[in-house]
Each structure stands twice: as structure tokens, then as C-alpha cells.
Amino acid sequence: MMAEPLAAALHGVAKHYHGFTLGPLNLEIPAGSIVGLIGENGAGKTTLLKLLTGVNRPDAGTVELLSATPDGAAVRAKIGVVFEDAYFYESLTPAQVGASLRGIFGPAWDAGYFAALLEQFHLPPKKSIKELSRGMRMKLSLATALAHDPELLILDEATAMLDPRGREQVMQTIHYLNRNMGITVVSITHYMEEAAQADRVLVMSKGHVVMEGTPKEVFSQTEKVRSLRLDVPQAAELRDELVKAGIPMPEGIIDTGACAQALYELLK
Numbered sequence: 001m002m003a004e005p006l007a008a009a010l011h012g013v014a015k016h017y018h019g020f021t022l023g024p025l026n027l028e029i030p031a032g033s034i035v036g037l038i039g040e041n042g043a044g045k046t047t048l049l050k051l052l053t054g055v056n057r058p059d060a061g062t063v064e065l066l067s068a069t070p071d072g073a074a075v076r077a078k079i080g081v082v083f084e085d086a087y088f089y090e091s092l093t094p095a096q097v098g099a100s101l102r103g104i105f106g107p108a109w110d111a112g113y114f115a116a117l118l119e120q121f122h123l124p125p126k127k128s129i130k131e132l133s134r135g136m137r138m139k140l141s142l143a144t145a146l147a148h149d150p151e152l153l154i155l156d157e158a159t160a161m162l163d164p165r166g167r168e169q170v171m172q173t174i175h176y177l178n179r180n181m182g183i184t185v186v187s188i189t190h191y192m193e194e195a196a197q198a199d200r201v202l203v204m205s206k207g208h209v210v211m212e213g214t215p216k217e218v219f220s221q222t223e224k225v226r227s228l229r230l231d232v233p234q235a236a237e238l239r240d241e242l243v244k245a246g247i248p249m250p251e252g253i254i255d256t257g258a259c260a261q262a263l264y265e266l267l268k
Contacts, residue, residue, distance in 0.1 A: 005031040007152050007184035008052055012061035015047055022047045022207040024061060031151075034178050034185040036195035036215070039204035040229045045188045046083075048204070049154050052186065053081050066151055080145030084157040086137065090130035094123050094140050098147065105148040114147035120173070134161040142170060146177070153177070155187040159194065171197065192219070192233045196254045203228060219254045235259040 007029045014023035022044045029035055037045050050056040051063055066078055088097055098114040118125050121139040129137065138161050145153060153174070159167040171194060177183045187194070195201050201218040203211035205228050211218050219225060222232045222240055231237075232254075239253040239262075247266065253259050 006064070007031040007033070007066060008186075009064040010051070010061065011064070013051060013058045013063055014060040015051060015056060015058050017047055017056075020044070020047070020207065022051075023058075025209060027202070027209065029184065029186060030199075031184050032178070032182045033199040034175070034187070034197070036198035036201045037186060037188045037204065038190070038192070038195050038201065038230060043204040044207040045204055046156055047207075049081075049083075049156055049186065049188060052152075053079060053154055078151040080148065080150035080153045082138070082141045082145045082153075082155045082158045084138075084160055086141035088129045088137065088140065090128065092129055093126050094118055094129070094132075094143075095125035097129070097140065097144060101144055101147070108148040110147055110149060113149075114143060117143035117146055121169070135163065135166055138162060139166070139170065142173075150183060152184045152186070155185065155189075157188055157190065159189065159191065167191065167194070192231050193255075195219075196233045203230070215254055216252045220252045 008027070009029070010025045010027040012023075013025045014021065016022075020042070025048070037048070039045050047056065051058055052065065092100070095115075095118075098111060098118075102109045102111065115125065118140075121143055123132075123136060123140055123143065129140070132140065138158060142158055155174075159170050162170060174185055174187075175197070178185055187198070189195055196215040196219060198215060201211070201213065201215050202209050203218060203225070210228065211221070211224065219232050219236050222236055225232050235256045235258065236254045238259055239249045242249050249259075249262050253262060
């Protein structure tokens with residue numbers, strides 16, 4: 001049997017950072033998957049992502065990325081990154097940001113696709129960045145991360161500054177790219193409904209992965225998730241309240257559709 005292709009693998013990875021220790025971690029991220037990374041502030045999520053992007057190097061262990069590509073520079077060119085604190089020179093316009101990045105990514109940079117992304121995210125190409133809201137700047141960061149056709153997209157709170165409609169728009173785009181272009185996504189989020197849409201969820205606490213599984217496997221353990229100072233999807237919370245009220249709801253409910261269907265079956 002052939003091994004499942006991987007977008008990333010961590011082998012005994014540890015990182016010491018300002019009195020904080022991450023790991024050791026052993027992780028595999030299947031190619032073409034969406035992985036949701038959750039945990040309270042200070043759990044080590046952003047440190048892990050910086051190891052995946054090569055911003056930081058591990059103090060121990062090895063990080064393998066896109067193993068089919070042997071050259072380190074070529075690997076980095078196939079990774080798109082959106083950090084929560086993305087910064088752009090405020091005097092530039094989104095169009096000028098795109099032109100400046102062409103020199104970095106070379107042939108991989110698709111100016112036409114970047115222009116289409118600006119339109120899709122309703123970003124004015126000629127308005128200066130200082131005139132854009134924080135949410136619009138986050139969308140610009142996502143557009144720049146996507147326009148060089150990455151194989152692995154890493155998101156650190158990419159929807160944090162967006163209103164609900166903006167979050168939905170960005171997540172729909174991410175899922176479209178995953179389904180139709182095979183882009184692997186690793187996403188830090190504080191929105192449990194976003195994590196519940198992933199293929200796999202990793203829960204971090206104090207530098208370690210303490211829970212791992214499908215969204216249903218993780219979020220059905222509502223008490224354990226809450227003990228880590230995290231919320232659960234609203235549907236899972238509602239299911240627990242209904243059970244406490246004596247209504248026999250099935251286990252593993254994490255989305256509103258499943259919750260509504262279970263209630264419908266009970267009322268028939």
C-alpha cells in the first residue's frame with residue numbers, strides 16, 4: 001500500500017522561545033486536507049506555524065514540507081502565508097503590492113489571478129492601503145498569499161478582523177481552493193464553527209497537541225474542550241443543553257443542520 005502523500009510532517013520537533021517550550025511534536029498533515037488549529041492564547045499555535053513556514057527553525061527534530069520538492073527555496077515558493085499582523089506600506093495601493101511581489105515570486109506570480117482576487121474580495125486596486133479597513137487589509141494579505149498558486153496555505157487568524165459576511169466569504173474561497181485545486185490548508189482560528197468545517201482538528205495546550213481527530217471526534221468531547229478554556233460549536237453546546245433538559249439527542253452533533261435534523265426526527 002502506498003503511503004498517503006503529506007504536505008508536512010514534524011518529527012520530534014521542539015522549539016524554545018522566551019521561556020516557552022513547544023513540543024516535542026510528531027505530526028503529519030495529509031496533502032489536500034484542511035486542518036484547523038485551535039487552543040487558548042499562548043498555547044503555541046503561531047510558533048508551530050512559524051516552524052512550518054520556515055520563519056523559525058526548530059531547536060530539535062525535523063520539519064518536512066512538500067517532500068516532492070527537493071529545493072528549499074522552491075518549497076517556500078509553494079507556501080502561502082497569512083499572519084494576523086500582516087503589514088503593508090500604507091502609501092501603496094493593492095495593485096502596487098501585486099506588482100512588487102512579482103519580483104519575489106517570478107514566473108509563479110500570476111498578475112491576472114491577483115487582479116481577479118482583488119475583485120472577488122471587493123478590494124479597490126487603486127485606493128491607498130492607509131484608506132483600507134483592517135478587515136480589507138486582511139483580505140489583501142489573503143489575495144497576496146494565493147496569487148502565486150501555493151500548494152500549502154497557512155492562515156493565522158485570517159478571518160479575525162472580518163465581519164460575519166466577510167468571514168463566510170473568505171472561508172468559502174478557502175474551501176473552494178481546497179476542493180477544486182487541492183490546496184492544503186492549515187488554519188489557526190478562534191471561531192469553532194470554522195474549525196468544525198475542517199477535515200481534522202488539532203487542539204494545542206502549553207506547547208503540546210492534546211487532542212486530535214475529526215471535528216466530530218474532537219467537539220463531541222465538549223467537557224474536555226471546555227476544560228482547555230475553549231468554546232465548542234454552538235450546535236454542540238445546544239445539543240448538550242437539550243440532553244440536560246432530558247431530550248435524547250444523539251452524540252457527535254457539531255453543526256446546526258445535524259441538530260435540526262435530530263430534533264425533526266424526535267418530533268415526527
